[in-house]
Amino acid sequence: MTRTQTHHPITNAVVARIRAVGRPAALEALKGIYQGVAPEKTEYPFVVYNLAAAPYDYLFGDDTTLIAMIDLTVYSRKSIEAEDLDAALAGWLSDQSLPVTGQTTLLCRRVATIPTSPDVDDEGNVIYSWGGTYEVQTDAPPLA
Amino acid sequence: MAGPRVVIDFAKIEATFERAIRRAGDNSASYVEDRAKHHAPVRKLFRGTSYRTSTAGFREPRIRQVRFRDVEGTRTSGHANSLTPLFRTRTRGGGRAVLAGDFRVVDRRTRTLKAVKADLFLGVRGGKAETHRTEEISAEDVRVNGGKALTRRGRYEVRSGRADFKAPGSRTTRVGGRLRGEIHVEGPVDENGTLWWYVVSATKDPETGRLYPKDQEFGTRRHKPHPFLRPGLHDGRETFRRNVRREIREVARKR
Numbered sequence: 001m002t003r004t005q006t007h008h009p010i011t012n013a014v015v016a017r018i019r020a021v022g023r024p025a026a027l028e029a030l031k032g033i034y035q036g037v038a039p040e041k042t043e044y045p046f047v048v049y050n051l052a053a054a055p056y057d058y059l060f061g062d063d064t065t066l067i068a069m070i071d072l073t074v075y076s077r078k079s080i081e082a083e084d085l086d087a088a089l090a091g092w093l094s095d096q097s098l099p100v101t102g103q104t105t106l107l108c109r110r111v112a113t114i115p116t117s118p119d120v121d122d123e124g125n126v127i128y129s130w131g132g133t134y135e136v137q138t139d140a141p142p143l144a
Numbered sequence: 145m146a147g148p149r150v151v152i153d154f155a156k157i158e159a160t161f162e163r164a165i166r167r168a169g170d171n172s173a174s175y176v177e178d179r180a181k182h183h184a185p186v187r188k189l190f191r192g193t194s195y196r197t198s199t200a201g202f203r204e205p206r207i208r209q210v211r212f213r214d215v216e217g218t219r220t221s222g223h224a225n226s227l228t229p230l231f232r233t234r235t236r237g238g239g240r241a242v243l244a245g246d247f248r249v250v251d252r253r254t255r256t257l258k259a260v261k262a263d264l265f266l267g268v269r270g271g272k273a274e275t276h277r278t279e280e281i282s283a284e285d286v287r288v289n290g291g292k293a294l295t296r297r298g299r300y301e302v303r304s305g306r307a308d309f310k311a312p313g314s315r316t317t318r319v320g321g322r323l324r325g326e327i328h329v330e331g332p333v334d335e336n337g338t339l340w341w342y343v344v345s346a347t348k349d350p351e352t353g354r355l356y357p358k359d360q361e362f363g364t365r366r367h368k369p370h371p372f373l374r375p376g377l378h379d380g381r382e383t384f385r386r387n388v389r390r391e392i393r394e395v396a397r398k399r
Contacts, residue, residue: 036363036368036369037363037365037366037367037368038365040366048363050363050368050369050371052371052374052375053371053374053375053378055378055379055381067378069374069378071362071363071369071371073362073363075365114362115358116358116362119364119366121365127365129365131362133374
């Protein structure tokens with residue numbers, strides 16, 4: 001019996017890519033990467049990622065195309081810093097090779113910018129966020 | 145050279161296909177709307193959970209929309225003067241459920257909570273709390289009364305007016321299911337020959353004026369994202385292809 005693959009290796013690959021050695025110098029300023037929401041006391045700037053949509057496209061035969069829409073949002077106390085980091089992430093991820101364990105990457109592309117407005121934290125400081133949605137498509141053979 | 149003449153009315157063919165595409169688009173947009181409603185996050189305003197089967201055949205939690213005048217604050221407190229909400233049922237004699245204790249009722253006009261001390265709380269009728277001294281009631285009564293009982297979150301939502309929801313064309317204000325209830329389809333809009341259908345969710349927070357669905361879809365600094373529009377859109381991709389295929393096949397069959 002074969003087992004269908006999941007989107008988990010894709011999010012892993014994206015996070016690994018952001019943390020990879022040799023990343024752009026601008027990304028060195030990031031203090032952390034978190035899933036969904038960052039803890040309250042987290043130091044700025046940081047990135048939050050979230051799997052927004054993850055459909056399966058079943059093809060003829062056993063292979064499946066996995067589509068992952070991943071939101072990456074940069075939070076910073078400085079608007080310019082957030083924007084710069086978002087741009088650096090886009091350059092580092094969009095249309096670049098993304099090795100996904102057990103799957104063949106067909107596409108990794110930024111498809112949208114997330115429109116967000118500034119937020120205010122408990123201390124009254126303004127927090128800026130910039131982000132984008134990345135679409136990753138992989139060819140995923142079933143696991144043996 | 146004389147011969148049979150064939151006249152092809154391209155304008156008519158184009159119009160026929162456009163109608164077919166519009167039908168396919170309308171159906172697909174409705175499906176995406178339904179799926180977005182399925183994925184939409186729900187605040188638990190009332191006690192208990194029941195399920196329904198959506199038009200698309202998916203099992204999902206039933207959104208209870210209770211008329212505002214029927215809303216009850218039927219939580220008991222465990223001890224006298226305790227602010228800890230605790231819904232209490234107990235079985236006594238013949239397996240019958242009993243509700244008793246201190247209840248809090250939401251005043252519709254002032255949107256404040258007032259305490260009601262009663263052995264049994266039956267509900268609010270005409271803005272007045274109805275109570276009964278008899279302790280024994282049937283399990284069905286517990287189910288019905290409990291069905292409108294607000295949770296702690298629900299009481300806050302009623303006080304702030306955030307969950308008030310008036311369905312399009314309705315004059316009755318209801319509580320609960322506002323985010324889902326306000327998801328709708330707009331279109332088709334013809335933009336330079338391209339037809340667009342929009343599945344819109346534009347619920348605003350009455351206190352801040354902030355677009356609440358946007359915070360749900362993308363998250364905020366303190367709030368984890370709960371995407372519902374984009375997953376709905378992705379769910380509808382295959383349905384759109386299937387609807388277009390079916391409509392075009394139908395047009396070709398009639399020719």
